[in-house]
Amino acid sequence: MIRLLCSVALTCLFFHGSAAAQSDLTENFNRWLVEFRAEALSVGISQRTVDKALRGLSPNPRIIKLDSKQPEFTQTLWGYLDKRVTKRRVERAQKLLHQHRELLEKVQRRYGVQPRFLVAFWGLETNFGDYTGKLSVVRSLATLAFDPRRKEYFRKELIAVLRIIDQGDMTADVQGSWAGAMGQSQFMPSTFQRYAVDLDGDGRRNLWTSLADVFGSSANFLSSVGWQKDRTWGREVTLPKGFNVELSGLHIRKHLTEWQGMGIRKAGGGKLPAVDIEASLLLPAGYLGPAFLVYTNYRKIMIWNRSINYALAVGYLSDRIVGRGKIKAKRSPDLAPLSRNQVLEIQRILNAKGFSVGSPDGVIGPMSRSAIKLFQKSAKLPPDGFASHALLKILRR
Numbered sequence: 001m002i003r004l005l006c007s008v009a010l011t012c013l014f015f016h017g018s019a020a021a022q023s024d025l026t027e028n029f030n031r032w033l034v035e036f037r038a039e040a041l042s043v044g045i046s047q048r049t050v051d052k053a054l055r056g057l058s059p060n061p062r063i064i065k066l067d068s069k070q071p072e073f074t075q076t077l078w079g080y081l082d083k084r085v086t087k088r089r090v091e092r093a094q095k096l097l098h099q100h101r102e103l104l105e106k107v108q109r110r111y112g113v114q115p116r117f118l119v120a121f122w123g124l125e126t127n128f129g130d131y132t133g134k135l136s137v138v139r140s141l142a143t144l145a146f147d148p149r150r151k152e153y154f155r156k157e158l159i160a161v162l163r164i165i166d167q168g169d170m171t172a173d174v175q176g177s178w179a180g181a182m183g184q185s186q187f188m189p190s191t192f193q194r195y196a197v198d199l200d201g202d203g204r205r206n207l208w209t210s211l212a213d214v215f216g217s218s219a220n221f222l223s224s225v226g227w228q229k230d231r232t233w234g235r236e237v238t239l240p241k242g243f244n245v246e247l248s249g250l251h252i253r254k255h256l257t258e259w260q261g262m263g264i265r266k267a268g269g270g271k272l273p274a275v276d277i278e279a280s281l282l283l284p285a286g287y288l289g290p291a292f293l294v295y296t297n298y299r300k301i302m303i304w305n306r307s308i309n310y311a312l313a314v315g316y317l318s319d320r321i322v323g324r325g326k327i328k329a330k331r332s333p334d335l336a337p338l339s340r341n342q343v344l345e346i347q348r349i350l351n352a353k354g355f356s357v358g359s360p361d362g363v364i365g366p367m368s369r370s371a372i373k374l375f376q377k378s379a380k381l382p383p384d385g386f387a388s389h390a391l392l393k394i395l396r397r
Contacts, residue, residue, distance in 0.1 A: 117297075137189075142158055235267070235293055238264070368387070
């Protein structure tokens with residue numbers, strides 16, 4: 001822990017400290033880069049690629065700031081959905097679904113992923129290819145690989161992108177997101193290596209200008225992780241009065257008949273479908289917000305992006321594309337989102353009170369939600385596992 005704190009302190013000095021401190025840490029980065037170059041050469045990446053990609057490289061201080069403000073984890077549910085599943089985006093998605101129907105159906109026949117979901121991913125990742133990122137992928141990954149927090153992960157991604165450049169699928173000046181995600185499907189380099197396909201047969205996996213490769217690669221990824229071709233993602237539901245919200249969470253799975261027996265119904269009224277599928281109850285805005293039963297394909301979306309809000313946005317947009325209505329639940333006040341520091345405070349207090357969240361990281365994941373539930377139950381609060389300003393206020397007492 002002491003070593004980690006020292007590393008974080010060094011990184012803070014590098015990005016925010018004095019000129020002398022920045023000079024020292026620039027030297028540290030250059031020493032790190034020499035070591036990394038040697039590693040890249042040792043695993044078979046050509047000298048030409050290493051020289052072209054890494055010569056004159058320097059870290060980008062903007063990347064660390066962007067890393068701490070990921071919208072999937074710093075926005076409320078309604079704030080997130082309102083910005084991403086807009087009337088304009090839905091209408092454009094419907095036109096593009098029609099325009100590319102033949103190609104999308106070809107991809108569906110090969111990989112078993114429904115066209116509406118492929119268009120939804122496309123729309124959410126890059127606004128249908130409008131914006132694929134304008135930051136150097138190599139520089140972004142080098143910055144994150146040098147930063148101590150997740151250095152091993154990003155070091156592997158940096159090696160992966162050098163391999164892809166070496167293979168000729170992209171050039172050393174490739175641009176993408178702050179985290180190194182690339183192309184219209186925003187694949188990380190390791191994902192590109194494993195799942196990108198050359199569906200148009202031109203000899204190159206091109207996720208920038210070939211929609212065949214974009215749709216094919218996205219579908220190949222989803223198919224490979226177990227996408228169910230004959231199922232949807234989930235549905236909005238209503239809960240009966242007095243329902244035990246402790247039963248919410250992705251770790252609890254029950255058949256639809258079981259949920260039906262507990263009084264859960266379709267959001268518009270009526271019984272749940274009489275099909276043999278397991279589902280989990282999700283309360284993404286707490287017990288006062290909308291409720292969803294989510295199926296296997298929702299979990300597969302979370303392999304693409306582990307954010308609950310992102311996975312809901314994909315499912316919701318895919319529904320709207322084919323004419324299904326808006327979320328029916330009445331909106332509770334959409335309070336300001338928690339900052340990363342506030343989430344860290346919640347996690348630290350929970351740990352101190354004996355409700356373990358593991359190592360605090362500023363992100364509400366499964367372990368944090370379970371700890372919140374246990375605390376809420378002990379405090380005689382509705383145990384929905386939802387982190388909020390109200391929860392933080394209670395924890396501070």
